Amino acid sequence: MDFWTESIINIGDWEFQRRTKSGLLKKMPPSQKGWLTTLGAIKGVWDYLYANGFASLRTRALNQDPLENFFGAIRSGCGGADNPTIVQFVGSMKTQIINGLSTNKLGGNCEEDESSLLTNLQAFLNEGAHNVTNGDNVNNSTMATKVLISAAEAIATDVTNGNRNILSVAYVGGFIMKHLLPSIQNCNDCKQIICGNEEDPHNLFISFKEFSTATSHLNYPSGLLVTAVGIGVTLIENFLNEASCYKKIAQRVLSN
Known part of the structure; x- marks a missing residue:
């Protein structure tokens, strides 16, 4: 908790400059805002869990890899389409749910999340x-x-x-x-x-x-x-x- 508090202060003090026609503009980029939001959210999650009797928190599991893998499975079901239409997305999503999100993963920037559906019909x-x-x-x-x-x-x-x-x-x-x-x-x-x-x-x-x-x-x-x-x-x-x-x-x- 001390490390997270210190990190929030340090990251909040970062300054980024962007060159514009009117000169240098100091502005906090979305990535910096997102990082601060994430650290604050993790502290809030731990405060809640600790108050309810939890002794530890596996912070490694706090990521969106399952969501990204899910979209990867949908793209795989669409024949590798990067921008599927609404009809293609819904059809592939139904198929993936029925098949238990099975996909032949060829590569990506996410680790296997080792998760499974509660039911796949x-x-x-x-x-x-x-x-x-x-x-x-x-x-x-x-x-x-x-x-x-x-x-x-x-x-x-x-x-x-x-x-x-x-x-x-x-x-x-x-x-x-x-x-x-x-x-x-x-x-x-x-x-x-x-x-x-x-x-x-x-x-x-x-x-x-x-x-x-x-x-x-x-x-x-x-x-x-x-x-x-x-x-x-x-x-x-x-x-x-x-x-x-x-x-x-x-x-x-x-x-x-």
Whole structure:
């Protein structure tokens, strides 16, 4: 406490000069004001804690590294965008919360804060999703039914929440949508089923791929189409786990 009191006096006596057209101007810069505010706040925090029975204070933990790491995770979820839009920020924040603020940190000026969320909704998202095992016979048609029952609900939830794992599936869905549109130009019901918009959480990655913010040039699939593509991918992956050693894989996939 004595050191902090002495530091506040010393820092408060610092003088900074800035050259202006009218001459040298003495002014306290924001960094100096912020430092004085921080030292005063730490003294206030310790006075409060000491009065309530605390014997020590880990001042190293009094920093904003967790906040900066959080924004870093959001930028990572936005494809490394330094200035995400409001829609991108909100979408990435929801995804990061659901994924427990997981990010592949490539570098930065903050240490790992070793903090974790009280809850990340993973238990809710994974509820009802079970590992599906195929029968001994890879041609058993019940395999598809088992996968659909166990995976459809989980995939639909991932699509609704814009889970990071579903973003690439939505991108594939946009490619499929591009090839479907020419054949359904006269069917509004068909368009309504397969067409989504860029505000949908699952289309976050596609919106990042746009080369212009003025107009949209890419295809944004609906949640139903992305769910269907996700189920199809799941079916194929489960089938290949058991049947990768067989001949005529494509025919076997189609027959199941």
